[in-house]
Amino acid sequence: MMRAGWTGAVAGLAGLVACTPAPEVTGRALYQDFCVSCHGASGQGDGPAAAGLAHRPADLTAIAARNGGVFPMVRVMSVIDGYTRRGDRASSMPELGAALQEGPLVLVETGDGVMTPTPSNLVALAEYLRGLQR
Ligand code: HEC
Numbered sequence: 001m002m003r004a005g006w007t008g009a010v011a012g013l014a015g016l017v018a019c020t021p022a023p024e025v026t027g028r029a030l031y032q033d034f035c036v037s038c039h040g041a042s043g044q045g046d047g048p049a050a051a052g053l054a055h056r057p058a059d060l061t062a063i064a065a066r067n068g069g070v071f072p073m074v075r076v077m078s079v080i081d082g083y084t085r086r087g088d089r090a091s092s093m094p095e096l097g098a099a100l101q102e103g104p105l106v107l108v109e110t111g112d113g114v115m116t117p118t119p120s121n122l123v124a125l126a127e128y129l130r131g132l133q134r
Contacts, residue, residue, distance in 0.1 A: 027128025030121055034096055035060075043132045055092045064133040071133055074110050077118065077126045100125070 031039075038053065040046035043060035050057050064071040078084040082095025097119075105117040 027124035027126075027131075030100070030125050031128050034099065035125075043129070053092070058093075060129050061132045061134045063129065071130045073126055073130065074108070076129060077108070077122050080125060081122060097122070 031043075036047055037049040038045070038047045038057040039060050040050065040057075045057040045059045047057065063076060075084065079093060080100070081097035083097065100121040101119050103120050106120045106123055107115040108118040108123060110116040110118075
């Protein structure tokens with residue numbers, strides 16, 4: 001279902017901007033496609049699919065608050081990607097790395113000056129979540 005949504009979004013964009021090599025997909029649009037069903041429009045974990053889950057989707061507006069006021073950019077990207085594994089995979093945060101690989105890679109500092117090529121969609125999503133912090 002999520003994959004179909006993504007394909008549809010790409011096809012739609014490609015139709016609109018056929019001459020532009022790399023259509024820019026915003027973090028917000030990606031969030032609407034992949035995250036809103038569980039985390040809700042506000043990011044507070046009240047999406048329509050949340051009720052059926054054994055674990056309540058995390059409140060994505062309080063990530064920084066839960067982390068001493070600092071938004072942990074790299075850890076957030078790692079959770080979304082699926083690189084950081086979470087507890088019960090069946091009813092918790094899905095691994096979305098494969099679905100977000102579309103598009104260019106950008107270099108992101110992932111600690112100790114190490115630059116890691118990272119899908120721009122993953123960065124855009126994390127930036128969007130950073131903007132949701134209260
Ligand atoms: C199938 C429902 C579901 C979908 C879809 C989903 N999530 Fe989650 N997410 C969860 C659940 C449940 C948790 C809390 C339990 C856990 O951490 O595994 C969670 C946790 C998280 C966390 C960890 C928060 C923290 O403070 O540690 C982040 C970040 C996150 N989700 C981001 C996203 C993003 C971004 C998307 C879309 C790309 C997304 N999620 C899609 C269910 C979902």
